[in-house]
Amino acid sequence: MKDTAIISSSFACGGYTSGSSGIWTRNAPSDPPTNDYIFLSERLGAPLSVFVRPYQAGGDKVSIVGAVHGGSGIIRDNDLKKTDGLVTAEKGLVLTVIAADCVPIYLLDERAGVIGLLHCGWRSAAESLISNGISSMRALGASPSYIHAVIGPHICSECYEVGEEVYQKYSDVFTEAELSQFFSVRSGRIHLQLPAAIRTRLMAESVPEGNISEVGECTCHDRSYYSYRRGDRGRQNLAFLMLRR
Numbered sequence: 377m378k379d380t381a382i383i384s385s386s387f388a389c390g391g392y393t394s395g396s397s398g399i400w401t402r403n404a405p406s407d408p409p410t411n412d413y414i415f416l417s418e419r420l421g422a423p424l425s426v427f428v429r430p431y432q433a434g435g436d437k438v439s440i441v442g443a444v445h446g447g448s449g450i451i452r453d454n455d456l457k458k459t460d461g462l463v464t465a466e467k468g469l470v471l472t473v474i475a476a477d478c479v480p481i482y483l484l485d486e487r488a489g490v491i492g493l494l495h496c497g498w499r500s501a502a503e504s505l506i507s508n509g510i511s512s513m514r515a516l517g518a519s520p521s522y523i524h525a526v527i528g529p530h531i532c533s534e535c536y537e538v539g540e541e542v543y544q545k546y547s548d549v550f551t552e553a554e555l556s557q558f559f560s561v562r563s564g565r566i567h568l569q570l571p572a573a574i575r576t577r578l579m580a581e582s583v584p585e586g587n588i589s590e591v592g593e594c595t596c597h598d599r600s601y602y603s604y605r606r607g608d609r610g611r612q613n614l615a616f617l618m619l620r621r
Contacts, residue, residue, distance in 0.1 A: 378600035382526055382591060383617065387486045389420075390493075390617035392528050392591070398602045398611030400429070400474050405453035412614070413450050420470065422618065424451050427470045430459035434478075434497045436505040438512045442466045460505055463492040463512040470618040476604040477536075477595050479570055480528035480615030483509060485518035493617045496574060498542055502549050506577040520582035527590040528615055531605055533560065533569035535596035542568060550576065 383390035395412030402410060409424055417424045428441050429449035438461030441448075446469065448454030456462075462471040465488070473480060473495040483492035494500070494509050510520055543559060543566055550558070550573070558572045575588055595601040595613065602608040 378598070380529060380591065380593065382482055382528055382615075383484065386620060388484055388491055388617060388619050390482050390526075390615070392480060392613060392615050394601050394613050398608070398613065400472075400612055400614050409451050416614070416616070420616075420618065422468065422470055426468055427472055427616075428454075428456070428462060429472045429474070430454070430456035430462060432460050432473060432495050433458035434495075434499055435460055436500055436503040436508055437461065438463060438492070438494070438505065438508040440464065440512050440515065441469065441471070443469065445469075460496070460500055461492060461494040461509045461512070463490065463509065463516065464619065465490045465516045467619045467621045470616055472614055472616045474612040474614055475528075475530070475595075476602050476608060476612040477531035479530040479574060481506070481509070481574065482526040482528060482615070482617050483513060483523055484526075484617075485513060485523045487522045488513075488516065488518040489619065490516045490518040491617055491619050493615060495615070496570070498538065498568060498570060498573075499545075501570060501573045501577060502545050506574065507581055510578075510581040510583070521584060523583050524587045525578050525583055525589070527571045527574055527588070529591050529593040529595050529598075529601060529613070530570060531596045531603065532594035533567045535594060535605060536568050536570065537565050538568045540566065542566070546573070
């Protein structure tokens, strides 16, 4: 088990954890919450009724959530389907997304009292997830110039081999200069540095470069985390972010 503190301030707290068993998903909506969620609830001193977990799809949908969504995906079913981003201005609500190599992006605007949490894979970075996330925060009063973004633990470029189709998808979206920053070729194989693409997307949304930081941990190298590329199936890590009361 590994826990990494990502955000710890009077404004918000957030982290990234493998949990004790890496099981964050119930088999059916009627099933009880998983032990990992129960343990995290106890550790944060927050009831499961204030946790929110979307049903992710590796896409670009972002939802603004509030108290009415509390417990969704954890102790009851929800309508946050095919959703890879959550945004809120609700104090005490715990946003969560699961990840097993993809990038959790923590977004905070302390001035506006708004936070967001995104689950970003290669498709999401090439599509509109980050744009939609920033737009949703703006709808709650946030300003990109005041947003701070933290790129959480994820698979590093050394471990992240991708196919030609990924490069082709990115070439439709990014410039040649940008592609040269994202991709490298090693022993004839293509590797993607996903955080570089995420930084580019964030800055395109007017988030200042100086407001973007990165946690330098690789989920594939670090066996304390679960990694899909390393062969873990059915077990993931969890990213969480809460606006303090």
